[in-house]
Each structure stands twice: as structure tokens, then as C-alpha cells.
Amino acid sequence: MNTYAPIEMRKFVAPEFLFGAGSMEMIANYVRNLGVRKVMLVTDPGVINAGWAAHVGTLIEKASVPHIVFSDVSPNPRDTEVMKGAELYEREKCDMIVAVGGGSPMDCAKGIGIVTINRMHILDFEGVDRIPLPGPPLICVPTTSGTAADISQFSIILDTRRNVKIAIVSKSIVPDAALIDPVTTTTMSPRLAAETGMDALVHAIEAYVSNASSPFTDINALRAIRMISESLPDAVESGCDIRHMDRMMLGSTLAGLAFSNASLGLVHAMAHSLGGSLDLPHGECNALLLEHVVAYNFESVPSRYGDILGAMGIDPEGMSGQAVRDELLGAIHELRVKVGIEHSLSTIGVTDETIPALAATAAADACTVTNPREASVPAIEEIFRHAL
Numbered sequence: 411m412n413t414y415a416p417i418e419m420r421k422f423v424a425p426e427f428l429f430g431a432g433s434m435e436m437i438a439n440y441v442r443n444l445g446v447r448k449v450m451l452v453t454d455p456g457v458i459n460a461g462w463a464a465h466v467g468t469l470i471e472k473a474s475v476p477h478i479v480f481s482d483v484s485p486n487p488r489d490t491e492v493m494k495g496a497e498l499y500e501r502e503k504c505d506m507i508v509a510v511g512g513g514s515p516m517d518c519a520k521g522i523g524i525v526t527i528n529r530m531h532i533l534d535f536e537g538v539d540r541i542p543l544p545g546p547p548l549i550c551v552p553t554t555s556g557t558a559a560d561i562s563q564f565s566i567i568l569d570t571r572r573n574v575k576i577a578i579v580s581k582s583i584v585p586d587a588a589l590i591d592p593v594t595t596t597t598m599s600p601r602l603a604a605e606t607g608m609d610a611l612v613h614a615i616e617a618y619v620s621n622a623s624s625p626f627t628d629i630n631a632l633r634a635i636r637m638i639s640e641s642l643p644d645a646v647e648s649g650c651d652i653r654h655m656d657r658m659m660l661g662s663t664l665a666g667l668a669f670s671n672a673s674l675g676l677v678h679a680m681a682h683s684l685g686g687s688l689d690l691p692h693g694e695c696n697a698l699l700l701e702h703v704v705a706y707n708f709e710s711v712p713s714r715y716g717d718i719l720g721a722m723g724i725d726p727e728g729m730s731g732q733a734v735r736d737e738l739l740g741a742i743h744e745l746r747v748k749v750g751i752e753h754s755l756s757t758i759g760v761t762d763e764t765i766p767a768l769a770a771t772a773a774a775d776a777c778t779v780t781n782p783r784e785a786s787v788p789a790i791e792e793i794f795r796h797a798l
């Protein structure tokens with residue numbers, strides 16, 4: 411007799427988004443339709459150098475709306491930068507934010523919006539659903555194919571007093587619209603493409619094994635894993651040729667839809683701790699940790715990891731559990747080496763002595779809650795040690 415297993419209740423949140431070459435050019439329509447008086451364009455020096463901030467600024471002016479630029483944003487955006495941006499936003503009497511860039515300017519822009527409307531300090535929003543009022547209209551133009559902050563409910567900000575990254579998670583910081591234009595990613599360095607691409611892969615893998623996954627996140631996660639593992643080596647090798655970046659941007663967006671709704675896991679918890687403490691690129695931290703967390707988690711959800719192996723192009727049919735585990739760890743390692751991320755944590759400053767503090771911070775991160783296997787501080791210390 412078949413037993414009826416009800417599907418657990420799940421919510422799926424996503425902003426309106428335009429995808430495809432030329433999407434960015436539509437920004438004037440969006441700004442005009444919102445009827446705003448003055449825009450704050452949040453970006454960073456790298457995106458200014460690549461020319462995308464000026465390009466979007468010119469498009470906003472075409473809508474006859476003036477704008478100011480805020481670009482004091484670090485690769486790991488700081489609480490102090492958010493507060494400075496919010497001060498400028500108020501002083502200049504802006505009533506809308508446009509973020510142009512990777513995860514850093516987009517996370518900072520989300521922070522500026524909620525600080526200015528709620529008149530609270532950015533660190534007071536830490537956690538899930540802690541934002542009383544949503545921010546002003548926010549439109550994101552992503553320029554990396556990795557973070558998916560343009561469609562996600564997440565903002566990650568560095569608490570500079572403790573050197574710890576905090577996670578702010580709320581429907582209130584899902585942008586009003588995302589203009590996802592793969593052309594913007596063609597100016598990335600191959601290194602940045604590799605790191606942000608590995609971040610996107612981790613988003614999809616962690617969402618697929620998350621204990622908050624759903625049929626809606628699964629379908630996006632698996633498709634993203636397939637697309638990213640197929641396209642990332644070519645994207646990096648070709649120096650970010652549009653043919654491959656198109657696929658990477660799509661993969662990253664699908665991964666974003668998955669993780670924004672299923673949340674993440676231990677790779678991100680540990681990467682947040684690592685990146686906050688040593689000020690390292692987020693994607694690099696994820697890439698160096700992924701295979702070690704998969705090795706730890708595998709026994710909790712082996713069939714889910716079998717699906718992931720299949721999505722990476724290796725059919726797990728007929729394989730033993732041990733063979734699936736070995737093949738998957740090998741495939742992940744091979745992919746990161748192929749895109750030039752060949753080192754380990756010991757080469758970026760992690761030592762046996764620094765591990766206990768890193769593990770304690772990771773254990774307290776919001777992302778550990780949805781990891782498929784429970785992880786104590788000593789267990790996380792052990793994973794860090796394997797990754798040295």
C-alpha cells in the first residue's frame with residue numbers, strides 16, 4: 411500500500427528580474443516608473459574602473475533623475491561603510507538606491523536602505539526577520555556571476571568591532587528588481603570569475619542538501635549545479651567570453667533562487683568566519699572548504715549527494731555509497747583546481763592555533779541551522795584541520 415507523504419509547507423520568494431544581454435539598459439524605465447527624485451548609486455572602485463557604474467549612471471540621467479555615487483565599499487562590506495552610506499543618503503535626500511556590482515556593493519546597498527528607513531544601527535538587524543520596515547526602492551545590476559545578492563534575502567556585513575561577518579536574512583531586503591545582464595561579467599578577471607563561480611556552485615550544493623529545501627529550490631539547485639560545473643572551466647579559460655558568461659550568469663541566478671529560499675550550510679558558516687577574521691575573498695573561502703564539508707555531511711544525505719554527482723556529469727547509478735562519495739569529492743576538487751584554485755587554508759594564513767576561534771564563530775552562524783548534519787564546535791575544528 412502506498413503511504414501518503416505530504417509535502418512540507420514552504421515559501422518561495424523572488425524579486426521581479428530581467429535576464430539577458432541588454433537588461434541593464436532598461437534601468438531608465440524602472441527609475442522613471444517609480445517616480446523618484448534622487449538616486450543613490452552604490453558601487454565599488456573595481457566596478458567604477460570597469461566602466462559599469464558610469465554606464466548605469468548615464469542611463470539613470472536619461473530618465474531625468476539626478477544621482478549621487480557612493481563607492482566606499484570594501485570587498486567584505488563593513489558596518490561602518492553602511493552607516494556612512496546611510497548618512498550620505500539622508501543628507502542628499504535620496505529616495506531610491508541602485509546597486510551596481512558584485513555582492514559587496516549589493517549587500518551594502520541593502521544595509522543602507524534598512525538603516526535609513528528604520529533609523530537603527532546595521533548590526534541590530536542581525537538574524538532572521540529582524541527588520542521592522544522595508545527600505546526604499548532598490549534595483550540591483552549584478553556584475554559578477556556568483557553572489558546572486560540581486561535576488562536573495564541575504565545581506566552579509568562585517569562587524570568591525572568583533573571581525574565577524576553577520577548575516578541579515580529577511581524578505582524585506584529582496585530587491586524590488588534585478589537587471590541581470592551577463593555582459594557586465596565579461597570584464598571580470600579570470601580569478602574573480604573562478605572565485606565567484608565556485609561561490610555560486612556552493613550556493614546550489616548547500617541549497618540542495620539544506621534541511622529547508624523544497625521541490626521549488628531543488629529544481630533550481632540541480633540545474634544550477636549542472637550549468638556551473640559545465641561552464642565554469644570554459645568561462646575562466648576563455649577570459650570571461652560572453653558565450654560562457656551567459657551560462658554562468660544563468661547558473662548563478664538559478665543557484666540564487668535556490669539558496670535564497672532553502673538557505674545554506676556549513677561551507678558558508680565556515681567561510682563567513684574565515685572571511686571575517688582574515689578579510690579573504692568569500693568565493694575563495696568557499697572553494698577551499700567545499701570538499702571537506704561534503705566529506706563530513708555525506709553520510710546524512712547520501713542520495714542527495716548522488717543527485718549532485720549526477721548533475722556534475724557522473725552517473726551514480728549502480729555505485730556504492732563509498733564510490734559516490736569518492737567520485738564526488740574528486741569531481742569537486744578537480745573543478746576547483748581546473749579553475750586555478752589549487753591551494754589550501756594553510757597558505758592563506760590559517761593555523762592550528764587560529765582554528766578554535768574560527769570554529770566557534772562558524773558554529774554560531776545562521777547558516778549552520780540548515781546544514782544537513784549537526785556540527786559541534788570540535789567537529790567544525792576537525793573540518794578546518796582537514797582543509798589546512
Ligand SMILES: [Fe+2]
Nearest residue numbers: 557609613692
Ligand atoms: Fe556565497
